[in-house]
Amino acid sequence: MISMTEAETGSGHRRRIIAAAVEQTARSGWSTVTMARLAESAGVSRQTVYNEIGSKQALAEAMVHDELGRFLSVVERAFDRSPADLEASIRGAVRAVLELARDNVLLRAIVSATHDADTDLLPLLTTNAGSLLATAKGVLAHRLAAFDLPLDDHQVAATIDVVVRAVLSHVMQPSGTPESTAADITWIVGRVLAV
Numbered sequence: 001m002i003s004m005t006e007a008e009t010g011s012g013h014r015r016r017i018i019a020a021a022v023e024q025t026a027r028s029g030w031s032t033v034t035m036a037r038l039a040e041s042a043g044v045s046r047q048t049v050y051n052e053i054g055s056k057q058a059l060a061e062a063m064v065h066d067e068l069g070r071f072l073s074v075v076e077r078a079f080d081r082s083p084a085d086l087e088a089s090i091r092g093a094v095r096a097v098l099e100l101a102r103d104n105v106l107l108r109a110i111v112s113a114t115h116d117a118d119t120d121l122l123p124l125l126t127t128n129a130g131s132l133l134a135t136a137k138g139v140l141a142h143r144l145a146a147f148d149l150p151l152d153d154h155q156v157a158a159t160i161d162v163v164v165r166a167v168l169s170h171v172m173q174p175s176g177t178p179e180s181t182a183a184d185i186t187w188i189v190g191r192v193l194a195v
Contacts, residue, residue, distance in 0.1 A: 014052045016042040018066050021059055026105040030060070030121050060121055061131070067106050068132055071097050072139050079143045086147050086193065091186040094167055098178035101171040111172060136164045150194050159192050 020041035024033045033056070039046040053059045078092030101107055110121045140160045149156055163185065170181050 013042070013044055013048055014062075017044065017049055017052055018059075018062055021063055022067075022106045025063070025121070026109040029109070033059070063106060064121070064132060065135075067104065068135060070104075071100055072136065074100055075136075075139055075143075083146070086144075087186055087190050089143070090163075090189050091182045094185050095178045095182035097167055098170060098174065098181055102174070102178065107171065133161075133164055133168070136168075137161060140164060151192075159189065163189060 017038055020038050021033055024037060024041065035046050035049045035056070038059075039049045042049070044052075053062060074096035075093040078096050079089045081092060082088035137157075137160050140163065141157070144156060144160065151159065166185055170185075175181065176184070
């Protein structure tokens with residue numbers, strides 16, 4: 001059993017610091033987040049913030065990757081619910097991601113920040129989203145490997161790339177309901193994969 005001291009060190013501090021950063025960003029904007037304020041909000045020293053996180057850029061990346069973990073967990077659950085039905089898995093995954101995005105405070109803060117010129121976080125979801133995209137594509141590639149698809153590896157990778165980028169685009173700027181967007185993306189993927 002883990003003692004309170006062990007639970008509060010390492011990843012426990014890190015989780016609290018990231019949560020405090022998300023809360024501050026959502027409430028006041030990314031430009032107001034400082035290591036001193038994070039330390040106070042998380043109940044740790046400023047040095048602990050630097051030890052656990054590093055720079056403000058590293059904090060931004062940690063926040064985005066922490067949120068990405070939440071999004072990928074709903075993808076995993078959608079595939080777990082329909083392990084033999086590729087279309088149902090894709091539809092469920094896309095819908096769940098878009099529903100989560102609709103209520104995600106960090107995402108709303110990042111997207112709405114474009115109007116206030118507080119856009120330091122936006123590139124992590126757009127022009128500098130390489131790590132985010134690679135992680136998401138890796139999860140989807142792993143899940144699609146369980147299906148016998150009529151495509152070669154390159155074609156599967158290209159399909160995954162298009163799906164992940166389309167979903168990210170709808171996360172950033174929805175054009176319909178999660179249900180209708182999921183149905184549309186699933187229809188397209190179904191035609192490509194011939195399922």
